[in-house]
Amino acid sequence: MIEMPRLGMGTWHMGERAANRSREVAALRLGLDLGMKLIDTAEMYGEGGAESVVGEAIRGRRDEAFVVSKFYPHHASRPKLRAACDASLRQLGIEFLDLYLLHWRGPVPLEETVATL
Numbered sequence: 001m002i003e004m005p006r007l008g009m010g011t012w013h014m015g016e017r018a019a020n021r022s023r024e025v026a027a028l029r030l031g032l033d034l035g036m037k038l039i040d041t042a043e044m045y046g047e048g049g050a051e052s053v054v055g056e057a058i059r060g061r062r063d064e065a066f067v068v069s070k071f072y073p074h075h076a077s078r079p080k081l082r083a084a085c086d087a088s089l090r091q092l093g094i095e096f097l098d099l100y101l102l103h104w105r106g107p108v109p110l111e112e113t114v115a116t117l
Contacts, residue, residue, distance in 0.1 A: 015049020
């Protein structure tokens with residue numbers, strides 16, 4: 001059984017400016033070094049930029065991180081959800097997410113989203 005860490009690092013506003021990238025990567029790596037295993041990100045943060053930062057930070061350390069990402073409500077439908085997940089995995093440079101969340105409810109029926117997940 002995989003246990004989800006109770007405390008983690010968020011990445012909102014990361015990946016928005018190239019000039020900040022090395023500091024953002026270093027901050028996430030320091031967090032991992034200090035025992036913060038959960039990293040929360042989303043496809044919307046920096047339009048994929050935050051996921052890219054996370055990917056760089058966990059490169060070679062994937063087994064140390066519990067990675068959470070979130071998808072837009074307009075990607076919550078059966079035809080769009082898989083593509084959104086695949087795009088996030090590419091940005092992160094990983095093969096799987098530990099937790100994938102609907103960022104907030106939108107027009108797609110929740111039943112469709114849950115069945116697709």
